[in-house]
Amino acid sequence: MSEERPLVRFENVQKSYDGEILVVKDFNLDVAKGEFVTMLGPSGSGKTTCLMMLAGFEPTTNGTIYLKDKPINNVPPHKRGIGMVFQHMALMPHRSVRDNVAYPLEIRKISKSKRWAISDHALGLVDLTGYEDRLPKELSGGMQQRVGIARALASDPEILLMDEPFSALDPLIRLQLQDQFKALVAQLKKTTLFITHDLDEAIRIGHRIAIMKDGVIVQIGTPEDIVMNPVDDYVREFVQGISKLKLVKAHSIMEPIDSHPSPLDGAPRADESADLDQLIDLAVGTDQPVVITKGGVDVGVVTKPRLLRGIQGGKND
Numbered sequence: 001m002s003e004e005r006p007l008v009r010f011e012n013v014q015k016s017y018d019g020e021i022l023v024v025k026d027f028n029l030d031v032a033k034g035e036f037v038t039m040l041g042p043s044g045s046g047k048t049t050c051l052m053m054l055a056g057f058e059p060t061t062n063g064t065i066y067l068k069d070k071p072i073n074n075v076p077p078h079k080r081g082i083g084m085v086f087q088h089m090a091l092m093p094h095r096s097v098r099d100n101v102a103y104p105l106e107i108r109k110i111s112k113s114k115r116w117a118i119s120d121h122a123l124g125l126v127d128l129t130g131y132e133d134r135l136p137k138e139l140s141g142g143m144q145q146r147v148g149i150a151r152a153l154a155s156d157p158e159i160l161l162m163d164e165p166f167s168a169l170d171p172l173i174r175l176q177l178q179d180q181f182k183a184l185v186a187q188l189k190k191t192t193l194f195i196t197h198d199l200d201e202a203i204r205i206g207h208r209i210a211i212m213k214d215g216v217i218v219q220i221g222t223p224e225d226i227v228m229n230p231v232d233d234y235v236r237e238f239v240q241g242i243s244k245l246k247l248v249k250a251h252s253i254m255e256p257i258d259s260h261p262s263p264l265d266g267a268p269r270a271d272e273s274a275d276l277d278q279l280i281d282l283a284v285g286t287d288q289p290v291v292i293t294k295g296g297v298d299v300g301v302v303t304k305p306r307l308l309r310g311i312q313g314g315k316n317d
């Protein structure tokens, strides 16, 4: 648990739709303000249900959800400060892009001039300036998803909940949107929970990944934590095919500097945040180990066996 109080807390949350089977069994999660957490897991593992409970569209069966330390079990959805984006945004076909984005504001009886100004601003954030008067069908799939994101942003929510928002898109468009969206939420300082079934996507955009199975989180951590230290075979299988070259950093594979007695004066040096790819480049040009520095001070050593183990993943002995 971080020292700063979390923005969102799920505490022992359970959910049963039929009064019997728990589809969310014991869900505990703290999300810090500004954090980007991806939820990964097979279909039916309870990911959407958790977001629906946080958004207030489904009641919890047991447990408590907190926003800034206040229980919100009885707070209606529109007072939770949450925006949602789904895989299929169901834009209204006969309304312009501008009016689609402005629709939630219309429901809240915000004047036309104000809601159009907000809508145009939100469309600018997702790079759709110039498309305000188009109809949704005149836009590509990727652009329609961006309209959906603009609609979620229009009410300036503190938290964004994304349920496989890019899963239906072509791989290339998907990569572009991932990068664009990651930069946008960082710029706007939105706290984000993002469901995906794609590990590459989770690694690419999330600060932390929560891996779910059968209604519980089996492991949560940074992408590097999870890839280097999977807690069980289930997670190990999940992360098996991932290239560690850009993901794993020197600090997680190095040995302490004092464990290496020989003089290292001529050895190449790299910061502790250097990735395996960079360490390989340094290691091929020398017989010496690579010395790892932190703030310019030598703190560790990566020998060739260590480096090879790091590439292999997880095994440091």
Ligand code: ADP
Pocket: 017, 018, 023, 041, 042, 043, 044, 045, 046, 047, 048, 049, 050
């Ligand atoms: P995920 O998002 O991981 O695919 P869900 O939260 O959608 O998982 O579903 C978890 C379980 O809850 C599934 O078995 C699903 O069939 C069931 N479920 C989801 N929504 C409902 C609902 N509205 N009524 C009854 N059962 C539901």
